[in-house]
Amino acid sequence: MDAPIGIFDSGVGGLTVAREVFKLLPSEDVVYFGDVGRYPYGGRSKEIITNFTAQDIAFLVEHNVKFIICACNTASAVALDEVARNYKIKMIGVIKPGAQAAAEQTSNGRVGVIGTHATISSNTYARMIHDINPDIKVFSLACPLFVPLAEEGYIDREATYLIAKDYLQTMHDVGIDTLILGCTHYPLLAKVIAEVMGNKVTLIDSGEETARAAYMILAEDGLLNPRMSQKPARQGEHRFFVSDVPEKFSPLATRFLGEPVDKITRVDISGY
Amino acid sequence: MDAPIGIFDSGVGGLTVAREVFKLLPSEDVVYFGDVGRYPYGGRSKEIITNFTAQDIAFLVEHNVKFIICACNTASAVALDEVARNYKIKMIGVIKPGAQAAAEQTSNGRVGVIGTHATISSNTYARMIHDINPDIKVFSLACPLFVPLAEEGYIDREATYLIAKDYLQTMHDVGIDTLILGCTHYPLLAKVIAEVMGNKVTLIDSGEETARAAYMILAEDGLLNPRMSQKPARQGEHRFFVSDVPEKFSPLATRFLGEPVDKITRVDISGY
Numbered sequence: 001m002d003a004p005i006g007i008f009d010s011g012v013g014g015l016t017v018a019r020e021v022f023k024l025l026p027s028e029d030v031v032y033f034g035d036v037g038r039y040p041y042g043g044r045s046k047e048i049i050t051n052f053t054a055q056d057i058a059f060l061v062e063h064n065v066k067f068i069i070c071a072c073n074t075a076s077a078v079a080l081d082e083v084a085r086n087y088k089i090k091m092i093g094v095i096k097p098g099a100q101a102a103a104e105q106t107s108n109g110r111v112g113v114i115g116t117h118a119t120i121s122s123n124t125y126a127r128m129i130h131d132i133n134p135d136i137k138v139f140s141l142a143c144p145l146f147v148p149l150a151e152e153g154y155i156d157r158e159a160t161y162l163i164a165k166d167y168l169q170t171m172h173d174v175g176i177d178t179l180i181l182g183c184t185h186y187p188l189l190a191k192v193i194a195e196v197m198g199n200k201v202t203l204i205d206s207g208e209e210t211a212r213a214a215y216m217i218l219a220e221d222g223l224l225n226p227r228m229s230q231k232p233a234r235q236g237e238h239r240f241f242v243s244d245v246p247e248k249f250s251p252l253a254t255r256f257l258g259e260p261v262d263k264i265t266r267v268d269i270s271g272y
Numbered sequence: 273m274d275a276p277i278g279i280f281d282s283g284v285g286g287l288t289v290a291r292e293v294f295k296l297l298p299s300e301d302v303v304y305f306g307d308v309g310r311y312p313y314g315g316r317s318k319e320i321i322t323n324f325t326a327q328d329i330a331f332l333v334e335h336n337v338k339f340i341i342c343a344c345n346t347a348s349a350v351a352l353d354e355v356a357r358n359y360k361i362k363m364i365g366v367i368k369p370g371a372q373a374a375a376e377q378t379s380n381g382r383v384g385v386i387g388t389h390a391t392i393s394s395n396t397y398a399r400m401i402h403d404i405n406p407d408i409k410v411f412s413l414a415c416p417l418f419v420p421l422a423e424e425g426y427i428d429r430e431a432t433y434l435i436a437k438d439y440l441q442t443m444h445d446v447g448i449d450t451l452i453l454g455c456t457h458y459p460l461l462a463k464v465i466a467e468v469m470g471n472k473v474t475l476i477d478s479g480e481e482t483a484r485a486a487y488m489i490l491a492e493d494g495l496l497n498p499r500m501s502q503k504p505a506r507q508g509e510h511r512f513f514v515s516d517v518p519e520k521f522s523p524l525a526t527r528f529l530g531e532p533v534d535k536i537t538r539v540d541i542s543g544y
Binding site: 036043044048162244245 | 542
C-alpha cells in the first residue's frame with residue numbers, strides 16, 4: 001500500500017523515532033508533524049495533552065496516512081488510546097514497544113523508567129510492563145531537565161553529568177539492570193546516562209523499539225509499500241509539517257534526525 | 273479608580289513581577305493570567321508570540337482592567353507594542369523599566385542583558401537603552417537553561433553554578449558593571465548569577481522596576497485605587513486565571529510568588 005506513514009510528536013524529539021523508521025523502512029513515504037508551536041507536552045495536564053493529540057492525529061488523517069506512530073512518550077502515555085478509539089487507522093505509541101523490550105531484557109526483574117512529569121505520573125510504562133509480567137519491579141522517575149539540556153546541546157558537559165547523577169542515584173541504588181529512556185530526547189544523552197548507570201545496566205531506546213514494532217505491524221497487515229520489493233528499492237519521500245515557523249525547527253531537527261531536514265511546511269494546528 | 277490591574281505572563285514567571293506589584297500597591301485589585309497551557313513563549317516565533325499575546329490581552333480587557341502589565345519579557349520584547357496599538361487602555365511591558373534602570377545605574381557605560389532566545393534575538397533591550405543613551409555599550413546573551421533550572425528548583429546547585437559560569441564568562445570578560453535579568457525566572461537564580469558576576473556588577477530585576485513604573489503611571493493618571501488612602505488601607509483582591517488545570521499552577525506559583533496562591537480559575541484562552 002503506497003499511502004504514507006504518519007508520525008507526530010510534540011516537537012523535534014520524535015525525529016529520533018523517525019530516524020529509526022527511515023532506517024528500517026527506507027521505501028516508505030512519511031508525513032511528520034511536530035507541534036513545536038505548543039511544545040512541550042511533558043509538563044501539561046492530561047486534558048490539554050489529549051486535546052493537542054486529537055488535533056495532531058486529525059491533521060495526519062487528512063493526509064490519508066495508512067498508519068500512525070505517536071512518537072511522543074507523553075502523548076502515548078496519557079492520550080493516545082483515548083483518541084485512537086475514534087479512528088479505524090491503526091496507531092502505535094512508543095510506550096508499549098519500550099515496555100515489551102524491557103520486560104524481555106531484564107534478568108533480575110528490576111526495570112527503571114525515566115521520562116517527563118506527565119509520562120511518569122501516568123504510570124503507563126509500569127502498567128504495560130505488568131501486563132506482560134506482573135513480577136517485574138518497576139521504578140519510575142521524572143527527569144525534566146534532560147529535555148532542555150538535550151535541546152541546548154548540553155550533551156557531554158560536566159553540568160549534565162552532575163544533573164544525571166542527581167537524578168539517577170536512586171535508580172542505581174535499587175539495583176535495576178534495565179533502564180527505559182522514556183522520552184524521545186533522552187537518546188541524545190545516552191552516553192552520559194550510560195556512564196552514570198554503569199555497564200551492568202542496559203538502556204532501552206523506546207524509539208528504536210517502536211520503529212521495529214511498526215515494521216512488524218505493517219508487514220503483518222500487508223501494508224508495506226510495494227516499492228520495498230522493487231530492485232533497486234526506491235527511496236520514500238519525507239515531508240515535515242510544524243506548528244510554528246519552519247526556521248525555528250530546521251536547525252534542531254537536523255541535530256535530532258542526523259541529516260538535513262528540508263520540505264518543512266507550516267500548519268495552523270489549532271484549527272484541527 | 274477601583275477597576276483591577278491586569279497582569280499577564282506566559283506562565284508562572286510573571287508572578288515575580290506580581291509579587292512586586294502586590295508589595296508596592298497593596299490596595300489594588302489584580303487579575304493575573306498565566307498562559308501555562310501554552311508556556312513557554314521564549315523559544316517561539318514572533319508571529320506565534322504576537323498571536324498568544326493578543327489573546328492574553330483580550331482576556332484581561334474583558335475583565336475591565338484599568339491598566340495592563342505585560343510581565344513576560346518575551347511578549348514585551350516582540351509583541352506588546354503591536355497589540356497595544358489596538359487598545360485605549362494603557363499597557364507597560366517589563367523591558368522599558370529594566371532598560372531605564374540599567375541606563376541610570378551603569379557607571380562605565382557597559383550593560384549586559386540576559387534573557388530567552390526570543391527576547392535576545394529581538395534586541396529590544398539594546399534598542400531601548402540606546403534610545404535613552406546611544407553611548408552605552410550593550411552585550412546581550414540568551415541563557416535558555418536558566419528557565420527550566422529555576423522551575424525545577426535547581427537554585428543553589430553545583431550544576432546550576434557551572435551552567436551560569438559557562439553562560440556568563442563572556443559578560444565578565446567584556447567588563448559590564450550592570451546586568452539586566454531580562455526574564456522573570458532569573459531573579460530566582462540571582463544568588464548564583466551574582467556570585468558568578470562578582471560584587472562589582474549590579475543586577476537589575478526588570479520585574480521590580482516594572483512595579484515601580486506601574487505605580488508612577490497609575491499615580492500620574494489618577495488611576496490609583498481610592499482604598500489606598502483609606503485608614504486603615506484595605507487590601508486588594510488577587511485573582512488568578514490559567515490556561516491549564518490549576519493543580520499544575522499552584523505549587524510552582526507559591527514558590528514564585530512567595531505566598532500561597534488560591535482562587536485559581538481555568539480559562540480556554542484559544543477562544544479569545
